[in-house]
Amino acid sequence: MTSTRHQTALHFIQAFETLSVDTFLSLQTPTCQHIFAPASLSVPPKNNAAFAAHIAGIKQLMEGFPVTAKEVIDSQGSNQVVVWATSETRFRDEVKDTGIPEDEWAYKGEYLFVFTMDESGEKIERVLEFLDSKKTKDTLGPLMARARGNKARIEGDKFVSN
Incomplete structure (x- = not known):
């Protein structure tokens, strides 16, 4: 049986599927802070x-950004959940071009999330997200x-043609 903390953290990373x-x-x-x-x-x-606003901006370019947990550490003592995860981008077809091969549009990333929860474990007070900086x-x-x-080019073309 997983804790509420654990479930909340997994719901958060699952939200990247649909942004x-x-x-x-x-x-x-x-008052949550995302660092x-x-x-x-x-x-x-x-x-x-x-x-x-950050997520809304990404959603304009991507259909989803599925994040998959590789390992989850649930710490009752610190009221935190650590999730080591991977992802793959799903850019919208209309923002891709043939100058980049299709497989390169499917960027694969790796992350480490540290979620600090409220007392109930149902809400996240702080997200510390480590990305592969390089x-x-x-x-x-x-x-x-x-x-x-x-x-921007597509939207400009639509504006000119109207």
């Missing part, structure tokens, strides 16, 4: 509103930039 802002927010306390590490990524901590900067960042550029 549901509502699901993420329903699992977080009103991205390492610091070399220079991503500022995000409160709920900033995290919701791969995020060298691979995912350029893919996201290219997808954003393609989206």
